[in-house]
Amino acid sequence: MKKRYTEEQIIKAIKQHEAGAKVDDICREMGISTGTFYNWRSKYAGLEVNEAKRLRELESENNKLKKMLADKMLEVEAMKDVLFKKVVTPASKKPIVQYLIDGFSLSERVACKLAGLSRTAFRYQPKSGTDKGLRERLKALATQYPRYGYLMLHGLLRGEGMVKNRKHIYRLYTEEGLQVRTKKRNKLTRPRQPMEVPTAPNQRWSMDFVSDQLSSGRRFRVLNVVDDYSREMVGQLVSVSISGRQVARFLDQLIEQRGKPNKVVCDNGTEFTSKAMFFWSKETGVTLGFIQPGKPTQNAFVESLNGKFRNECLNQHWFRTLDEARYEIELWREHYNHVRPHSSLNYMSPVEYAKQAA
CATH class of the missing domain: 1.10.10 (Arc Repressor Mutant, subunit A)
Known part of the structure; x- marks a missing residue:
């Protein structure tokens, strides 16, 4: 029976040799060959006992990592071989598991894990049909x-x-394939909105939503309404939830302050396509110009404003309450309208440009 020597015994033998003891005497005393002793010396020479133990632990960890790497590489190769197969139901996954076991000598546990199937489902044998x-x-x-x-x-x-x-x-x-076939819903289609450039303030407005969240994680929305001619921020409605009825009431308030526009451009959100907005358009005579679905560039004025608003206001502040958000957003709106120069307005503020145009 092969005797296993501890690190203490091996290092003790090496130190005896360094102290002057002959190799043959050490080998005869320990019952080992000279080749074994020289192998010990090449590996442990100059090491203390604790260092030798640490070296053994590192070798053990290294062997474990090599085995894990080999297992993972085998699993990757196995998965590459079955990626082309469509496996959705448990019944279709069973042949894949069996293929991994037979073809790659994987264990049942590993094969089931790779295929996403429980071992119980793999072993289940269906009963004969009685239906x-x-x-x-x-x-x-x-x-x-x-x-x-x-x-x-x-x-x-x-x-x-x-x-x-x-x-x-x-x-x-x-x-049995007895599913009832439902009628496909027709996709919403809209005619393309011509990008007519307004010639005076208050001819056409654009509106859209921007969302953000408070420090508590609660989300809120901001309805931005912009004048397409002067780029002036007509108004901003800040609330946790904004319905179509609230949008209609807010637009009525803006009309009382500024007058009625000819047209308001918006996307196809549920708030803008609601019955409340439909009746509001009929009562006020203001046309709602819906852009084509998935074409935000057709509402470019407010989309450009939304980017500036998010970059210069929302991203700059950490709102703790909704009132604080309303306060900071109102300050930014005043700055945007009266102070901030606009590149497309020859670097004048929107209010200054509107006064010059008037």
Whole structure:
């Protein structure tokens, strides 16, 4: 039986040799060959006992890491070989697991983990079908009532005493391909909004939402309304939730202060396409110009303003309360309208440009 020597014994033997003891005497005393002793000396010469122990621990950790790396590389190679296979249901994952076990000698645990299947599901053997009568009755009812979904059919079958579990019916319902085909919803289409440049203030406004959050994590929204001619921020509505009715009331307030525009350009958000905004447009005579879905460049004036607003105001402040947010946003609006030079207005402020145009 091979004797294993400890680091203390090995280093003690090396120190005896360094002290003058002959190699043959040391080897005869410890029962080892001279080759073993010289191997010890090449590895442990100059080391203390604690350093030798640390070296052994490092070698053990290194071996573990090599084994883990080899296992991971094997798993990667195995996954590359099955990536082309479509595996969605547990039934389709079972052959993949078996292939990984047979082809790459992976354990069942590792193969199931790679395929995303539990070991219980992999070992499960389906029972022989006993649903022939139930399937036939289900198809007969689906033929008789073609617009009934599986819940309605389940209710009928439960009334007949044939089944209790609706999941059972759903499985048979999908296996037989009895799903009710629903009508596809037509995509919203809008005519392209011509980018007409207004010739005077208050001819056309643009509006859009910007969202941010308080320090507590609660989100709030800001409705920005801009005059497309003077680039003046007509108004900002700050609230946690803004409905179409609130938008209509806010626009009425702005009209009382500034007068009525001919047109307001906006996107197809639910607030702008609501009944409240429809009736508001009819009552005031202001046209709502909806841009095409997914085309924010057709509402470029307010989109440009939103970027400046986020960069110069929202990103600069850490709002603790909604009142604090309203206060800081109002200060920024006053600065933007009366002080901040605008490059497209020959570096005049929007209010100054509007006065010059008037």
